[in-house]
Amino acid sequence: MQPSNPPPPTSSIDQRIVASLRSVLSEGIHSLHEPCFHGNEQTYVQDCILSTFVSSVGAYVDRFEQELSTYTGAKRAIATVNGTAALQVALKLAGVQAGDEVLVPTLTFIATANAVNYLGATPHFVDSEAQTLGLDPAALRAWLEHIAEASGDGFRNRVTGSRLRAIVPMHVFGNPCDLDGLQAIARDYRLVLVEDAAESLGSFYHDCHTGTFGKLGTLSFNGNKIITTGGGGAILTNDDDLADQAKHLTTTAKRPHRWEYLHDDIGYNYRMPNLNAALGCAQLEQLPMFLDSKRRLTDRYQEAFGKLIESGTVRLLREPTGCFSNYWLQAIILEERHEHKLESILISTNDAGLMTRPSWSLMHQLPPYQGCPHAPLPVAESLARRIINLPSSAGLV
Amino acid sequence: MQPSNPPPPTSSIDQRIVASLRSVLSEGIHSLHEPCFHGNEQTYVQDCILSTFVSSVGAYVDRFEQELSTYTGAKRAIATVNGTAALQVALKLAGVQAGDEVLVPTLTFIATANAVNYLGATPHFVDSEAQTLGLDPAALRAWLEHIAEASGDGFRNRVTGSRLRAIVPMHVFGNPCDLDGLQAIARDYRLVLVEDAAESLGSFYHDCHTGTFGKLGTLSFNGNKIITTGGGGAILTNDDDLADQAKHLTTTAKRPHRWEYLHDDIGYNYRMPNLNAALGCAQLEQLPMFLDSKRRLTDRYQEAFGKLIESGTVRLLREPTGCFSNYWLQAIILEERHEHKLESILISTNDAGLMTRPSWSLMHQLPPYQGCPHAPLPVAESLARRIINLPSSAGLV
Numbered sequence: 001m002q003p004s005n006p007p008p009p010t011s012s013i014d015q016r017i018v019a020s021l022r023s024v025l026s027e028g029i030h031s032l033h034e035p036c037f038h039g040n041e042q043t044y045v046q047d048c049i050l051s052t053f054v055s056s057v058g059a060y061v062d063r064f065e066q067e068l069s070t071y072t073g074a075k076r077a078i079a080t081v082n083g084t085a086a087l088q089v090a091l092k093l094a095g096v097q098a099g100d101e102v103l104v105p106t107l108t109f110i111a112t113a114n115a116v117n118y119l120g121a122t123p124h125f126v127d128s129e130a131q132t133l134g135l136d137p138a139a140l141r142a143w144l145e146h147i148a149e150a151s152g153d154g155f156r157n158r159v160t161g162s163r164l165r166a167i168v169p170m171h172v173f174g175n176p177c178d179l180d181g182l183q184a185i186a187r188d189y190r191l192v193l194v195e196d197a198a199e200s201l202g203s204f205y206h207d208c209h210t211g212t213f214g215k216l217g218t219l220s221f222n223g224n225k226i227i228t229t230g231g232g233g234a235i236l237t238n239d240d241d242l243a244d245q246a247k248h249l250t251t252t253a254k255r256p257h258r259w260e261y262l263h264d265d266i267g268y269n270y271r272m273p274n275l276n277a278a279l280g281c282a283q284l285e286q287l288p289m290f291l292d293s294k295r296r297l298t299d300r301y302q303e304a305f306g307k308l309i310e311s312g313t314v315r316l317l318r319e320p321t322g323c324f325s326n327y328w329l330q331a332i333i334l335e336e337r338h339e340h341k342l343e344s345i346l347i348s349t350n351d352a353g354l355m356t357r358p359s360w361s362l363m364h365q366l367p368p369y370q371g372c373p374h375a376p377l378p379v380a381e382s383l384a385r386r387i388i389n390l391p392s393s394a395g396l397v
Numbered sequence: 398m399q400p401s402n403p404p405p406p407t408s409s410i411d412q413r414i415v416a417s418l419r420s421v422l423s424e425g426i427h428s429l430h431e432p433c434f435h436g437n438e439q440t441y442v443q444d445c446i447l448s449t450f451v452s453s454v455g456a457y458v459d460r461f462e463q464e465l466s467t468y469t470g471a472k473r474a475i476a477t478v479n480g481t482a483a484l485q486v487a488l489k490l491a492g493v494q495a496g497d498e499v500l501v502p503t504l505t506f507i508a509t510a511n512a513v514n515y516l517g518a519t520p521h522f523v524d525s526e527a528q529t530l531g532l533d534p535a536a537l538r539a540w541l542e543h544i545a546e547a548s549g550d551g552f553r554n555r556v557t558g559s560r561l562r563a564i565v566p567m568h569v570f571g572n573p574c575d576l577d578g579l580q581a582i583a584r585d586y587r588l589v590l591v592e593d594a595a596e597s598l599g600s601f602y603h604d605c606h607t608g609t610f611g612k613l614g615t616l617s618f619n620g621n622k623i624i625t626t627g628g629g630g631a632i633l634t635n636d637d638d639l640a641d642q643a644k645h646l647t648t649t650a651k652r653p654h655r656w657e658y659l660h661d662d663i664g665y666n667y668r669m670p671n672l673n674a675a676l677g678c679a680q681l682e683q684l685p686m687f688l689d690s691k692r693r694l695t696d697r698y699q700e701a702f703g704k705l706i707e708s709g710t711v712r713l714l715r716e717p718t719g720c721f722s723n724y725w726l727q728a729i730i731l732e733e734r735h736e737h738k739l740e741s742i743l744i745s746t747n748d749a750g751l752m753t754r755p756s757w758s759l760m761h762q763l764p765p766y767q768g769c770p771h772a773p774l775p776v777a778e779s780l781a782r783r784i785i786n787l788p789s790s791a792g793l794v
Contacts (some may be wrong), residue, residue, distance in 0.1 A: 034449055035449055035452075037446050037447075037449065037451075041446050042443055042446060045442055045443075045446065045672075046439055046442075046443070049434050049438050049439060049442065049676070050434075052431055052432055052434065053620075054432065054434075054620055054625060054627040054676065055432075055619055055620020055621070055625060055627050055628060056619070056620060057620075081478055081479070082478070082666045084665075085666070109658075110649055110651075110658070110660045111649070111666060114649070114663055114664070114666075117663050118515075120517070222452055222453070223450075223451055223452020223453060223454075223670070224452070228451060228452060230451040230452050230670030230671065230672035230673065231452060231453065231478065231666075231668070231669075231670040231673075252507055252508070252511070253765075254507075258747060259743055259747065259752075259754045259755060260755070260758065261506075261507070261756075261757040261758050262758055262763070263507045263758070263763055263764075263765065264763075264764050264765070265764070265765055266511055266514050266765045267511070268481075268511075269479045269480070269481040269482070269508060269511075269628075271628070272628075273620070273627030273628040273673065274627065275442075275627035275672065275673065275676065276627065276628075276670065276672065276673070279446070279451065279672065346656055350655060350656065355656075356656070357656045358656060358657070359658075361657065361658050361659055361660070366659070366660055366661075367660075367661050367662070368650075368660065368661070368662055368663045
């Protein structure tokens with residue numbers, strides 16, 4: 001395909017962004033993210049149906065879990081019905097109880113906060129780092145120095161009186177956040193670190209896979225993720241006991257018996273069906289190819305947006321030094337002086353058939369979470385006015 | 398296949414039951430329930446993958462919902478990730494709040510109680526009827542006369558002080574329970590009726606489909622059900638507003654917008670993936686055939702167990718007069734004087750490769766629910782010592 005002519009420097013930002021995208025992407029409509037099924041998907045799913053084991057027990061679930069464990073380096077992986085379910089169970093296993101507060105970014109998808117809420121705990125929203133878009137350890141430490149006080153064997157929020165129990169970083173768009181800084185805070189404030197790695201399968205922080213730094217981590221395989229199982233997720237942990245508990249809790253807490261139905265806890269119907277795991281096994285085989293493709297796309301966008309970047313109009317989200325991003329969802333970030341152009345850029349690009357999207361609404365601004373405690377959130381609030389996600393499918397280049 | 402010789406009348410009950418089963422079933426091992434995939438499963442699932450819409454949006458989800466609505470006669474059907482999720486959301490929409498009590502049978506699968514618990518409400522266990530195995534309206538009315546007192550616009554438990562909010566009958570093994578009696582109680586005590594029809598797709602009470610009598614009803618398509626989507630469920634309702642809310646709550650309560658992420662409530666990631674709905678569409682086409690097959694199997698068991706039935710040793714669960722059962726899971730019920738033989742019958746049949754299973758452990762006897770309020774439960778306690786489920790797959794005869 002012949003790239004479009006470069007836009008004249010006097011055209012509007014809208015036009016220049018549309019032209020930059022068109023110089024990378026072929027004609028026609030491009031969604032934000034489409035899955036690619038060019039491997040063994042049909043074969044494995046057909047085999048799964050032939051086996052009659054399509055539900056919560058089956059060879060593909062076991063295989064998918066084993067391959068996730070091998071790929072991520074986590075000792076154990078437990079497949080679940082989706083990423084939200086994985087995070088809810090991981091938080092429960094981390095000891096989060098009703099009445100606790102859990103530190104989560106305000107710049108995240110609502111699942112992060114919902115998983116906290118489902119346990120009767122309260123999300124306590126904290127700020128993000130401009131470069132990584134993930135939780136900012138410096139801002140968090142300053143905030144905790146202000147509001148946390150030692151209580152029993154941990155810390156509590158001196159304003160609400162609630163126990164501060166856990167911290168849940170989310171690797172935004174697959175970009176690893178500052179785990180070293182967050183691990184230090186977790187240690188100092190006796191917080192359990194649970195990583196929401198829903199978006200970051202294939203992303204590494206200093207040679208270790210995201211989701212393996214905390215006590216537990218979670219993945220998502222929703223239809224828009226780098227690999228998909230239709231709907232699905234997984235819990236990662238290096239602790240065999242927690243892994244066994246995770247499997248127990250996600251399978252209605254039923255104790256193994258030849259025929260008896262003994263449930264020793266209130267568990268969940270959260271196991272991934274074998275049919276979905278079959279799709280996942282085929283997708284996981286193609287992950288290296290998807291990662292290559294997404295990296296190439298980032299480079300192409302870097303080139304295409306070169307002038308807009310050089311002129312300080314936008315920057316392209318790139319992985320931090322020493323990290324490897326899966327580049328799941330490509331993003332440009334408008335410089336502050338252009339933030340008032342966000343809406344018109346979204347309209348122009350979407351009208352041109354190039355699907356773009358702003359940041360999620362910030363959690364502390366959503367009706368159901370407006371009353372929750374939060375730190376000052378100047379960076380997240382600014383980023384939310386400036387982030388634009390770009391078409392990111394692995395099949396684009 | 399040549400049926401086995403009839404057992405001599407002097408042999409043990411164990412041997413006679415094994416022989417009766419063998420006279421119906423072919424040689425080899427028979428599980429309790431296996432799905433049958435002899436229709437368009439491969440075609441639809443392949444088509445779904447080719448479409449790339451495998452996740453929470455897609456044509457098969459819409460079609461599956463439409464076909465469920467048509468089949469059950471419910472105005473609307475909303476597909477969910479499983480039956481437990483469907484019941485949780487149905488109860489939420491029925492107005493169940495934290496601190497409420499919900500009347501549920503003790504003789505049920507744990508999902509019925511768990512769905513109540515997830516909302517912060519308490520299951521209040523009530524007794525079953527010997528003939529239908531479902532909630533007993535007479536016993537329930539007597540119990541409510543004893544413990545319910547009018548309070549505000551409803552009734553509360555005079556012992557605990559909690560509001561009595563809803564009643565959740567479950568149609569055990571597909572056998573319709575006495576909905577007329579329960580509807581009258583719901584009316585008299587201002588309880589919302591929500592039917593757990595997880596096991597009774599294809600079962601009708603007086604010409605209307607189970608799950609359509611209450612304000613909301615729920616279905617399950619787990620791997621062991623009469624039709625399966627791998628994992629899945631559905632909410633049924635005749636109320637468009639409740640249906641819209643159900644769809645909203647099961648899709649993270651996100652308001653429709655071209656690109657914005659505005660969630661106006663704490664919803665759930667409970668939508669059925671399109672991949673699973675594709676399987677469901679193929680399965681639903683075969684439901685009439687499965688129903689025929691299961692009815693034939695009941696008749697065959699009736700004949701095979703004839704002498705044991707005539708001698709008052711066991712009875713076979715049969716649909717109540719005026720009802721149509723899907724005969725999802727076949728069951729014999731030992732007469733009381735033989736209940737001490739339950740364990741040895743389970744061992745003998747399972748050792749012979751004929752999978753049988755006792756009743757679920759009763760909810761009020763399970764560790765997580767031992768502290769919950771309950772009525773006297775003599776019938777359920779007796780039934781739990783005497784129920785034996787038999788191999789029930791649609792493909793058996």
